[in-house]
Amino acid sequence: MRGWKPAPHILLLMPAFIVLAAVVVVPLLLSLYSSFTPFRLTRPDTIYTFIGFRNYQRLFADREFWVAFGRTVLLLTVALNLEMVLGLFLALLVEKATRGQRLLRTIMMFPMMFSPILVGFQFKFMFNDNIGLVNNALQSLGLTDQAIPWLIDGKLAFTSILIAEIWSSTSVFAIFILAGLMAMPKEPLEAAKVDGCTPLQSFRYVTWPFIMPFAFIAMTIRSLDIARAYDIVKIMTDGGPAKRTEILWTLISRTAYSDARMGLANAMAYVAILLSILFTVMFFRQLAKARQQIGAEW
């Protein structure tokens, strides 16, 4: 190595490059490569067989995959919308509180403090058809005399998962929107009152445009969250019964580890990541537009 003296700036950047390459770039390229092989964990030598786009071809013809894909998009859409509406209401309520607002804000964040695995277990217990709290409550109130199969019926199971997801993460929206409300200058609202706005019109024309960027940040974060949703579903239904609640990542993990078809699973994962990127790009565009609209300086 004598005589080879890299410029100081390259030398100084080198550690960062090496670490980045080791933990991000190489695994990324390796997994991308493996999606072009029939790699099975049980037969390590298969990683050397290059099969081109065959995994992807199979994937695009695979009904099961597209059902899981569609279900993930559905979960994402419904959860995001409901969380947005509920979070908005929560934020507006908490913002009105003149006393104990800090306490309320902290309480509001409680669901975020639990591990999703535990949330999964908790809701699995609550929605259990025999011993669950929900059925118990419904029966005690005389609303039904049957044990509703919350986690067994496909639609009900999806709803249950949705409820668990919303419960655990609505506060993300609430916190962001509340931050927006608190950062908002109060004078335009007063101007709107003088200009003849009813409270609803003030919200529609003044408050909402202002908090929109904050809502979009929350949407971006949550869309990534839900697109990679795994833990709550894994615990509550494990994609079952009979794949009726299968979503992308439960399918991918099953393909990778239970079926040991890592190559195919990696191909799925890359498609799933494209979905995430798509949503992120979309929300960031909206965010940029909304920010520009209010002339935000951040």
Added chain:
Amino acid sequence: MATVSLKNLVKKYGHLEVVHAINLDVEDREFVALVGPSGCGKSTTLRMIAGLEPISGGHIHIGDREVNKLPPRQRNISMVFQSYALYPHMTVAENMGFSLKIAGKSQDEISAAVADAARTLGLEELLERRPSQLSGGQRQRVAMGRAIVRHPDVFLFDEPLSNLDAKLRMQMRTEIKKLHAKVQSTVIYVTHDQVEAMTLADRIVIMRDGHIEQVGPPEEVFRRPASRFVAGFIGSPTMNLHNAVVGAGKLVFANGDTLPLPQQFRDRVTEGQKVIFGLRPDDVYPAGHGIHSGEAAEVHSVEVPVSLTEPLGNETLVFAEFAGQDWISRMLNPKILRMGDRIKLSFDLSQSHLFDAATEKSLRG
């Protein structure tokens, strides 16, 4: 167009009363300025008129309607805020037309009204811009445009010029005055700047600690201040105000120096009464350099040392020491003076003011 009348208007925050039963009648098309130091309740009063602040007692009438309980949107007022309060996500045109849009006017009507207001204020070029792309003065103008498109009964201005630099402030002051002449509506204008109040208003309301100290045309509050506070607040530089005691037809100051008791107050004070003597810088001047030189009837001159000078070009403010205090005097056709120079200082006692030291009220009849 409408009158505004406040009757025993009270504002309390919890147990703290900040506006104490004030009464005020504003004539139709009158320009009234509420002026006073910060915390005197002038902005609170304006916000109560606007309906942004609930009132704790008394009555507010706009025209012949009592508006105590009405929300701002039913009062037919418009308001210009100190921070402009423009809607950041709307263009200038949208900002100005917003109230009409809310009122359900057609797009044609809105466009016509906005174009009209834009012409009045010289905003035609800026209609498609957003507030963030405008300078302070332009934003201020848009805020005024937003106020005038609706032809409200009353305009409320809440310190509209205090965020502008001195030059722009003077320019906008003229524009507001022209605007008022053009739109001919009732204006209530809050400011802490007495020059703004003096130059703009038909009548000035001077407030202090939630009370009204004096109401009157600029000329009157300047010439005949009703209290020591008003005397000190109105006029720039401020009036010379010094404590004295009446003794043997003279005003005796703390260090024993004296001035003759002004004739107009001879019958209004008693021997030994503690008073505050006031004389504007215009009425105390180095001999031969005053406004009234020669013609004033009641001039008393004393030789005193100069302690400081502030040359302003066409005039110089001379701080001279008399009776152990600094007196500000205005020197016209100035000549150069240095600290410690002895000059003959003339007091035009016919222009003097006298306030009771205890009540601080004017002793003038």
